[in-house]
Amino acid sequence: MDILAGIFVVIHMIGWAIVLGGALTNMREPRIARGVTHGALTALVAGVIVVGLTEMSGGDVNNIKIAVKLVVALVITAMAFWGARNQERVTRGFLGGLAGLTVLNIAVAVLWS
Ligand code: HEM
Known part of the structure; x- marks a missing residue:
């Protein structure tokens, strides 16, 4: 089980790396890349798993820490989906956020x- 959880932590981190990299590499011509x-x-589902x-x-998880991360992650995911549907309104500031x-x-x- 530990190795499985470890594999999902790796997937979890790769998912967030894609979000961060996608936001930063599209600053010049602001848009939400599909990968974001x-x-x-992917990262959200992997985290819950x-x-x-x-x-x-x-094992023990820090529920308060997870709750804080979950709220922030839901905001990030909502922003990504909103931006993907409203590409013309995506600005550098939005990607910076x-x-x-x-x-x-x-x-x-x-x-x-
Ligand atoms: C933007 C959102 C998030 C980012 C950037 C993020 C990032 C990370 C990183 C870097 C780690 C490895 C840290 C370590 O093991 O010391 C990690 C671990 C973990 N994450 Fe996330 N995470 C996010 C959201 C979430 C969410 C929404 C959940 C669950 C609902 C979650 C659950 C976990 C769990 C269970 C671990 C294993 C280690 C621990 O208990 O802290 N994460 N996360």
């Missing part, structure tokens, strides 16, 4: 122990 929405959804696998194997929230959650994930 896919990355966000990691929580499930950890609890099933008797997306990238900033992702970095915030990386910091929460790593620094909040």
